[in-house]
Amino acid sequence: MNIEKFIQRAETLQKRLADLYQTANVLPWISEDLLPQAFKELYNNSKIVKLAAQELYQQNEELVQTRNWLEAERQHYQDLFEFAPDGYLVTNTEGIIQEANHTAAKLLNVSKHFLVGKPMINFVPLEERQQVYSELIQLSQSDRVRELLVRLQQRYGEFFDAALTVTVVRNQQDKAISLRWIVRNISDRQYLESGIVKNDGDFFNDRHVHKHYKGETIPLNPLVIWYVSQGLVKLSTYCETGEEVLIGLATAGMVFGSSLTSLNIYQATALSDVELVSIYAAEIEASPNLSHTLLPKINQRLRQTESFLVISGRRRIQERLYYLLKLLKREVGESVPEGTRLSVRFTHEDIASACCTTRVTITRLMGKLQEEGIISFDLKKHIILRDFD
Template sequence: MNIEKFIQRSETLHNRLADLYQTASVLPWISPDLLPQAFNELYNTSKVVQLAAEELHQQNEELIQTRNCLETERQYYQELFEFAPDAYLVTNTEGIIQEANFNAAKLLNVSKQFLVGKPMINFVPLEERQHLRNELIELSQSDRVKELLIRLQQRHGEFFDAALTVAVARNRQGKATSLRWVLRNISERKQLESTVVKNDSDLLYDRPVQKYSKGETIPLNPLVILYVCQGLVKLSTYCETGEEVLIGLATAEMVFGSSLTSLNIYQATALSDVELVSIYAAEIAASPNLSHILLPKINQRLRQTESFLVICGRRRVQERLHHLLQLLKQEVGETVPEGTRLSVRFTHEDIASACCTTRVTITRLIGKLQEEGIISFDLKKHMILKDFE
């Protein structure tokens, strides 16, 4: 019985009982004392039923409205899922596909209805399937969004490089219930990256080379980014006390420029004989290929800057010096029989400024490291790091 029929019958019952009660009350030959007590209770109960039916009807209307709102929202989010610009999949924790949007079906070259129920692993080359199985096991035990780079194969199609972003959905008890996947074809991007590596020489093509001798200050133009063809450039600023602070080193194939910093005082000094080429910002804005070439190099400078910041954040001077020497080993180190030789000579003042301490302190600490045999110097006063980790 649906709720509408229930309400109608309860109203009919109530009306009949009301008529019967009224009739029995006005008949002169029936004494009110003769009305059965059960009849009165039945009549009162019918009133309660009628009120309950009316309340149930109101609640039912509210439920219908709520259901309609939820259905509208569900349809809205379903359309967002379906027509999203990226390929989306929902799988269970074993990787069985439960839902797929239009772009996922297009990317894998399979109709949506045939994707559902298929294992995700079916689209992975045999030699990479174990790797994906291991990742699925780890995903169920982690709350982190994970990025996977893997090859996929279209149905009856070619292999392609894919970037997969995977997140775990959990129920209220914290148990993993499903995996949400975003699939992207990155084959073109990888080809572009390989092209970038091959075309690094394009930065030098038909551009005048600027040469600076060791110790020269390199003039900076805010409209230009400088690319280091050869040599090493010290990047520094000055604090309020007038002391120089080392904030970066631009080695060969790196870029620098005043447009890449917000510091009011930014100075570039050649630590060796240097060769540079200028690239105007307007060129970069107009050339996507040039932007792709330079972006990893700018990123490299940002990572190095972060490394210098981490060094400054160390509490003990010994730790700052240790991490600075590790960074210099990585940036300008070259392997020699005795260990790793820094290809450029750094003064104690340079090292002190990078470590946020005094030259006297650095001289004392370097002397101690020499006594311990951790560092030494060659005939040209270049520092050599021995078993320095």
């Protein structure tokens, strides 16, 4: 029964009972002791029914609102899945497709309706299927995210190079129940092989830009190398005492990533608003030209890391500070009338972590350099180096 009709009937019943009760009380020929007890109870119960109906109505309204909210949330995440720029597939542990988004269906040239229930292996060339079978077996036995580089064939179409990122989903009993796939067509990036790339701008123009604001921690993925398109990123680790140690600065045109270090603790923090571009390890393996492009950038990070090691190896703290400022001048310095201005504001804590000393010591030494006129500060507290060689 419709809840609103039920409430209306309950209210009508309660009103009629109230009228009868009032009439019975005022009739002169009916004494109060003759009024049936059942009638009194019926009237009282009708009021309880009315209150219960009102409460039920309120609960029903809340349930409707909650259902609408949940449906909107479901639709929101369904849209995120459906219209994501990458292809997404969900399969069972044998690779039978259970779900697919619009992008995946377009990549494989199959409608979503016909894609569900098809083995993923059907889109792999015959000569490469054994390798994919072996990978599927290993996936069910591992919790690691795997990156596969394979050729896929569209239905009634051409082959294309694909980067597949696969992760396993387990139930509460730790049994593998499904696989989740991200499918990317990297064939359109094979222009790297032709040697027509002239500069970094041309190379990264067609890639998605990830933006992080100053102070944010940048997530690290062993399958991804980050290229800094704009801004400055602080790379650090932590020593046994819990103190942060600065080990690198990734400026525009440099790369960084957890796969480029053997440190167990490795953190990347935006020292300014930054724009980053992701490069997948599978792409580097597939493209010698890409490897050739990235090698100088990796060497640049290596040389900078060695410079920081040299700084930390100096015995006297004054020497560590001197060589650190010299390094910062080279990495992030810009010419101004007063000398060389560091384009990023470094706190005494940042400088202390790079010099392996305390903030108090750095504050004292920086004050001494300022008194000697070797350094100064602009209105935004950026360090300006004067006659600093």
